[in-house]
Amino acid sequence: MTESTEIASQSTGFAQVLDAAAKLPSVRINRAAYLRTALKRYCTEEQIEQAVTGSPAAAGIPLKVITDVANTSITYETSKVTGLSAIAGIPGGLAMIGTVPADLVQYMGHMLRVSQKLAYIYGWPDLFADEGEELDEATENLLILFVGVMFGVQIAHGAVSKVAGMVAANVATKLPQQALTKGVIYPIVKKVSAYLGVSMTKKLFAGGIAKAVPVLGAVVSGGITLGTFLTMAKRLQRHLVSLELTKPGHRSTPPPE
Template sequence: MNNNLIKAIQIGELTKVLETLLESPLVHIDRIKFLSKVYDLSEDDIRKGKITISLREREEIAKRRIRKNVRESTSISFLSGLPGGFALVGTIPADIIQNMGYSIRLIQELAYIYDYEDIIDQDGELKVDGLILFLGTMFSAQGAASLLRVASANAAVYTSKKIMTTALTKGMWYPMLKNVSKVVASKTLTKKGLAGAASKVIPVIGGIASGGLTAITMEIAAKKLNNELIKGFRSNYKEENFNKDIEIIEAEFEEIPSESVEPIS
């Protein structure tokens, strides 16, 4: 696993990095158990959808989970749990793996808090494309937040009007996802990318200890994702918001080079 992960990071293959990390149980969050704990409800109630948690309560829970994950990302717990453990540290910057590992965990937690279940497939496995979309939103990739909201179950009430002829046709989804993936890879799989995010808060980062860079980067990205998920929460997301997101997606698609656009089959 280590060799695959190292090689994928070195050449910037985000999809391969995610696929390799998903082989570890450390990155997986059990939705039922997690929501039962943070909502203080029985697992049976969660399974049956008996959840009456207000948006304000969800926001407070999300803030606590962000603080917890940022705090833990400064530790070595994730690295030490991977097969091979510290062997990775001497080969590639530990911050890169820490950031990605805890980002995957936090994405799931925030997704479940705000009722976004689209990152899980029918077999209960995490979907790589969904994770890329969440990561793209975290790291401000153009169009990622809009595509995330339009693809969510919260937008289902509006999708019959335009969705099949615009945003989520195969010809638009994959080229945009490819562009988002490139942005995320540049900001997460290189030390320079992590430093760029951290420098927005602390101009001089040379003295930041290992783990500190991850925490700074992750806090910025997590707050960005949290804000976008709040915008897309069902009580906030109106038809006018949906239409605006569609316009943003279409505008981004028009800027994608034609050779990267797949024909619609």
């Protein structure tokens, strides 16, 4: 197998897990509804509407408030995933990805949920503007990069920064489709996806989920190590808060540990 073919195979394996997780109930977060609910105890109605139509930073919402909302969302998703248990009846999930346990798809679903929430509070446009069943390629590729950041993949950090710069420069309400699906970001997405495929899929088939992601062996019996998910979510938070999208009206500083 050539190197390019192997990368493609590994990338496809991870993308299948992500795609199955994205189709689980309640994984897709409605941006406007989330921002309205998350900000209502801190902000005026006018600020909230400005945050929905633009971004929280552009609406003049203090970074401390944005950080508090982000931390609340991380805490909520962490508490949910910590009590994760295997679910046998995921509609279509196991059929889509063969022998990957339902627990892994569920866990990925929570990663996607917290990724969306952090993206929206830190100024990103709607990732699921299309209500169709299929996952848009640009959105899938950005989510792969977000998960890559959560796992500490360095090239994912740089790619997310580049995409954020494109969104900020164009004051965009949509993701830069060309860059994410055919342009400069696309080859990086494939490399990140291949790395994650090795970490979470290939080793899973070879010797069980405990080898797929060290410290996550408990997922098989329905328990997830609290610190693992929390650490990954915080890693993504620290990166997103450093980007251009958080800066209108604010001086960006890293959130507390």
